[in-house]
Amino acid sequence: MSLLFGTAEFNEKDxxxxxxxxxxxxxxxxxxxxxxxxxxxxxxxxxxxxRTLDELGIKNKVVYASKAFGCLAMYKLLEEESLGCDVVSxxxxxxxxxxxxxxxxxxxxxxxxxxxxxxxxxxxQIGMIIVDNFYELELLEELTTAKGVTQDVMLRVTPGVDAxxxxxxxxxxxxxxxxFDVNSxxxxxxxxxxxxxxxxxxxxxxxxxxxxxxxxxxxxxxVERMVAILExxxxxxxxxxxxxxxxxxxxxxxxxxxxxxxxEKFVQAIVEAVKGQCSLQDYPLPELWIEPGRSIVAEAGTxxxxxxxxxxxxxxxxxVSVDGGMGDNIxxxxxxxxxxxxxxxxxxDRNMENVAVVGKYCESGDILIKDIxxxxxxxxxxxxxxxxxxxxxxxxxxxxxxxxxxxVFVENGEDKLVIRRETYDDLISLDCE
Ligand code: LLP
Numbered sequence: 001m002s003l004l005f006g007t008a009e010f011n012e013k014d015x016x017x018x019x020x021x022x023x024x025x026x027x028x029x030x031x032x033x034x035x036x037x038x039x040x041x042x043x044x045x046x047x048x049x050x051r052t053l054d055e056l057g058i059k060n061k062v063v064y065a066s067k068a069f070g071c072l073a074m075y076k077l078l079e080e081e082s083l084g085c086d087v088v089s090x091x092x093x094x095x096x097x098x099x100x101x102x103x104x105x106x107x108x109x110x111x112x113x114x115x116x117x118x119x120x121x122x123x124x125q126i127g128m129i130i131v132d133n134f135y136e137l138e139l140l141e142e143l144t145t146a147k148g149v150t151q152d153v154m155l156r157v158t159p160g161v162d163a164x165x166x167x168x169x170x171x172x173x174x175x176x177x178x179x180f181d182v183n184s185x186x187x188x189x190x191x192x193x194x195x196x197x198x199x200x201x202x203x204x205x206x207x208x209x210x211x212x213x214x215x216x217x218x219x220x221x222x223v224e225r226m227v228a229i230l231e232x233x234x235x236x237x238x239x240x241x242x243x244x245x246x247x248x249x250x251x252x253x254x255x256x257x258x259x260x261x262x263x264e265k266f267v268q269a270i271v272e273a274v275k276g277q278c279s280l281q282d283y284p285l286p287e288l289w290i291e292p293g294r295s296i297v298a299e300a301g302t303x304x305x306x307x308x309x310x311x312x313x314x315x316x317x318x319x320v321s322v323d324g325g326m327g328d329n330i331x332x333x334x335x336x337x338x339x340x341x342x343x344x345x346x347x348x349d350r351n352m353e354n355v356a357v358v359g360k361y362c363e364s365g366d367i368l369i370k371d372i373x374x375x376x377x378x379x380x381x382x383x384x385x386x387x388x389x390x391x392x393x394x395x396x397x398x399x400x401x402x403x404x405x406x407x408v409f410v411e412n413g414e415d416k417l418v419i420r421r422e423t424y425d426d427l428i429s430l431d432c433e
Contacts, residue, residue, distance in 0.1 A: 003256065006040060008302070008386075014346055015345055016302075016384055018036050018302060019036075019039060019040060019409075019410030019412065019414075019415075020410065020411075021415050023036065023382065024344060024382060026304065026408060027382055029415070030406045030421070031406065032304050032405075033303055033305050033322070033328050034407075035302075035407040036304060037069075037300050037409050037410065040411055041299060042296060042297055042300045045296045045297075046078075047081065048263055048264060049263060049295075050082075050083075052268065058285065059287040060289065061243075062084065063083070063086050063289055064078050064083050064084065064293060064296055065086045065291045066086060067092065068296070068391055068394060069391075069394050070087075071095065071099070071418055071419050072099040073099070074099070074297075075095060076099050079099070084105040085106055085107075086109050086293075087108055088109045088110045090116060090117040093120055094120070103127065104125070104126070104127040106126040106128075107126070107127060108130065109132070111132045111133065112132075113129075119143060122143055123147075128153065129151055130155075131156065132156050132178060137197075140200060141200065144199025145199055150201060151199060151200055151201070153201065154202070154205055154206045155191060155202070155205050156178060156205075156207065156208075157205050157206070158179040159207050159209070159221075160183065160225065161207075161209045187205075188232075195237070203242050204286060205229065205230065206289075207245070207246060208246075208248060208249060211293075212251045212252070213250065213251050214261065215260075216266055216269035219270050220269060220270075220273045223246065223273040224277055226246070230281075230283060230286075231281040242286055243287045243288075244274060245288075245289040245290070247290070248291035250266045250292055250294070250295040251294075251295070252295055252387065255340045256340070263292070267290065270290070274288055297390050298389045298390035299389065301387065301388045301390065301393075302384050302386050302387075302388060303328060303329065303388040303392065303405070305324050305382070305385065306322065306381070307322055307380065308323055308360070309321045317355075318354065319356050319358050320356065321360060322360070322368070324368075325359010325360050325361045325366045326361045326365070327399045328392060328405050329368060329385070329395075331391060331392070332368055332369070332370075333365045334395075338369070339368065339369055339386065340385075340386055340387075341374075341384050343381055343382065344384040346381070349375035352373045352374065352375060353373070354373055355372060357372060357374075360402070368385060393405070403422030403426065404422045406419060407419035
């Protein structure tokens, strides 16, 4: 089975081609490490979510979680595709606005939004603030009163769902730093406070149960609990929600071991559950919002590295070092994430051996892929690591003072630099002598 996604293919030179662009030529033009995004694939994923929701006949909004990957060009692309975006910091918000996102299509998340960030959000008239805690709620009340404005908000609640994924990317469980707890009554108290607040309009509730989730079960339990909360609020307090936001978290395939549901299937299951629960409880069907991040950009991204040194320890391991590593992809070191890849410049070479692909950082844990079968490589070969489009560049660092890579968008045979490679001068640009 092939893990080549989107428009990826081989050409007659035996080179990997993405978006109609020969990756060896991209490496020559932009250098490596290089993030390459297949724009057609991003569009297809974005449209897929929207189409499925529309076909299921429910009012909806697809809000891309831009922490997965954001830059001016990405926000511009979202705007072209009429997607909303979720931002989680003043920096993301600033970039989204500069990238031309319609403010009304931006929603703001976070468990400790700064006063300055909330002010920027209010002054920019963004569409939605997802209130996470009482501190934020009070700050927002103060700020909206002081500014004489009204802001649409949702409450983030933790429905108490333990989805099956890595602990660090699990968020819907009771013991979480995010959101209002339901069982202890926090969520209901928050609802009452917002409803009473003059400058705030409560549009509904939000939950996000985790990330890289493979099956719909957790979502179904979450829907049941969310609709139960809404029903209780309607019965006891006469509050009816317009929007139910079920967050993101739809898993993708990094390696052959990953078997996530198709995005459409996730959406279908969620919509059916929402419709089912609402009709069971006789609750007016709310608008359904989802916040996919990874599932829109992960498979569209490929990181191109140049092979350098190699070390073979007989009977133990063969290390192949590339010119990037944990600075451009922290996920293997942080979450034991598994990836795969291929030789971009001799793609059909079948003279395979087992190797470990490692980075150039001064850490033994800087291992990109622990065990992979690849053709014998020589320095200068190009290794393409696939499905790196989510939480790769966005979590990149300058560890060891390595400059961060360039990012290029490719589509219909054209390449466009969207983030330039950092220079050594960039690295010292913030230093004061
Ligand atoms: N909505 C909320 C409120 C979130 O917190 C997140 C992700 C998303 C949506 C998007 O989730 P996605 O569809 O991308 O799974 N750095 C980790 C992932 C952290 C996810 C944080 N929140 C990783 O590399 O796996």
